[in-house]
Amino acid sequence: MKIAILGYGTVGKGLVDLIDNNKEKRNIKIQSILVRDKNKYKESKYAHLITDNIEDVFNKEFDILVELIGGLHPAYEYIKRALEDKINVVTANKDMLAEYGDKLVTIAKENHVSLRFEASVGGGIPVIKPLTESLEGNIIHNMYAILNGTTNFILSKMYDEGLSYEEVLKEAQQLGFAEANPEADVEGYDAARKLSILSTLAYDRRVYWKDFYLEGISKIDMKDIHYAKKMGCKIKLVGQSKLDDKKVSGFVRPVLVDNNSLLSRVDNEYNIVVFNGDSVGEVSFVGKGAGKEATGSSVYSDVIDIFDNRLCNIDSFTKEKIKVEKIIRNNCQALLRFKSPKTEEILEFINTYVDSYDIVDSNDDELVIMVYVNSEYKINNILRLIKDEGYCKESKKLLKIS
Numbered sequence: 001m002k003i004a005i006l007g008y009g010t011v012g013k014g015l016v017d018l019i020d021n022n023k024e025k026r027n028i029k030i031q032s033i034l035v036r037d038k039n040k041y042k043e044s045k046y047a048h049l050i051t052d053n054i055e056d057v058f059n060k061e062f063d064i065l066v067e068l069i070g071g072l073h074p075a076y077e078y079i080k081r082a083l084e085d086k087i088n089v090v091t092a093n094k095d096m097l098a099e100y101g102d103k104l105v106t107i108a109k110e111n112h113v114s115l116r117f118e119a120s121v122g123g124g125i126p127v128i129k130p131l132t133e134s135l136e137g138n139i140i141h142n143m144y145a146i147l148n149g150t151t152n153f154i155l156s157k158m159y160d161e162g163l164s165y166e167e168v169l170k171e172a173q174q175l176g177f178a179e180a181n182p183e184a185d186v187e188g189y190d191a192a193r194k195l196s197i198l199s200t201l202a203y204d205r206r207v208y209w210k211d212f213y214l215e216g217i218s219k220i221d222m223k224d225i226h227y228a229k230k231m232g233c234k235i236k237l238v239g240q241s242k243l244d245d246k247k248v249s250g251f252v253r254p255v256l257v258d259n260n261s262l263l264s265r266v267d268n269e270y271n272i273v274v275f276n277g278d279s280v281g282e283v284s285f286v287g288k289g290a291g292k293e294a295t296g297s298s299v300y301s302d303v304i305d306i307f308d309n310r311l312c313n314i315d316s317f318t319k320e321k322i323k324v325e326k327i328i329r330n331n332c333q334a335l336l337r338f339k340s341p342k343t344e345e346i347l348e349f350i351n352t353y354v355d356s357y358d359i360v361d362s363n364d365d366e367l368v369i370m371v372y373v374n375s376e377y378k379i380n381n382i383l384r385l386i387k388d389e390g391y392c393k394e395s396k397k398l399l400k401i402s
């Protein structure tokens with residue numbers, strides 16, 4: 001069993017350790033490891049395998065290319081080249097799958113090789129395989145998930161330690177839990193890419209990540225956390241998608257979840273994915289969404305599947321793109337915050353247009369209410385009308401999901 005590994009960072013090292021630890025059971029030979037700067041690895045036990053020239057990799061014979069460099073380019077070109085050379089590929093690269101999954105799966109099929117990507121969603125949690133194999137007999141109606149460990153860590157710390165978003169982000173960056181440029185995590189892009197991969201597989205139609213409603217956590221402040229606590233809730237960055245009448249709707253956004261819900265018990269770097277199948281009902285998968293060992297474990301299992309000839313290609317990426325509705329239309333509750341002295345006028349408005357509501361707080365600074373309506377469109381309309389009337393320039397909305 002011969003493999004070539006592109007990338008010797010967090011996940012690459014996790015994979016190499018697993019190969020080492022399991023060498024009595026599985027004799028996997030690493031032919032080469034590609035990095036950007038090989039000088040960093042002069043002291044490494046694997047220095048003799050490490051190269052910064054992709055031609056050194058392709059010049060050796062190997063059965064599987066494991067892509068762990070991340071990003072779109074040159075990862076895409078390397079994977080394409082391997083597939084066209086009829087070499088199976090394992091990747092953890094959700095950015096690339098979300099963008100080019102259709103092209104790569106097509107190339108893999110044309111060349112009768114396999115492209116596997118268990119680690120691209122949920123890090124160490126086996127979720128792609130259960131979804132595509134164990135749940136195959138089900139129609140998946142909907143799913144909801146916490147898919148980004150960085151934002152879950154930030155929100156957990158804000159909730160537990162009363163620290164501001166900026167303070168926790170800084171700490172997360174120092175601890176290596178957040179990137180120097182955290183945009184993809186905190187603005188929800190990473191979670192949306194993962195949700196699009198899962199939705200594509202579950203609904204067997206190509207769902208594009210930018211088509212979801214997308215909102216990150218960078219505007220969550222301590223008052224949001226305070227009101228969440230007051231209502232017995234936590235705030236989580238949740239991805240949810242639904243298949244309805246051949247249409248998909250979905251979002252990634254911060255939402256309120258009840259303290260006794262499944263989602264609220266998943267803190268810090270942990271992830272959760274919950275599928276709703278017509279036969280099986282609700283099934284959930286919880287575990288470490290990132291990290292060297294956990295993610296290495298998913299990559300390792302893909303490698304073993306290929307060596308054991310469990311070679312499937314998942315067609316869903318090649319299906320036609322489906323229209324995605326950005327708003328989940330069903331009955332919903334939302335916490336609304338109005339920074340305005342015109343609380344009476346706002347309440348009068350709310351009274352007229354909203355099915356029912358509770359006042360959570362009303363002080364000199366702001367009015368906070370929980371509204372119950374039959375569609376999120378209604379809330380958006382009310383907020384626009386209140387703004388147009390000049391009652392409040394600045395309002396905030398946090399959906400509550402159950």
Ligand SMILES: NC(=O)c1ccc[n+]([C@@H]2O[C@H](COP(=O)([O-])OP(=O)(O)OC[C@H]3O[C@@H](n4cnc5c(N)ncnc54)[C@H](OP(=O)(O)O)[C@@H]3O)[C@@H](O)[C@H]2O)c1
Pocket residue numbers: 006007008009010011012034035036037038040067068069070071073074092093094095119120123289290291292295
């Ligand atoms: N980290 C996680 O917990 C996690 C979880 C799930 C999925 N993933 C995915 O796994 C992949 C790898 O992530 P990671 O955290 O292991 O990244 P990382 O720690 O930044 O490591 C990246 C590795 O790739 C090498 N590299 C980057 N660009 C390269 C290029 N153009 N040419 C050659 N080598 C290059 C780097 O070389 P140098 O060492 O010379 O810099 C480094 O060894 C990404 O797609 C990521 O989204 C990561």
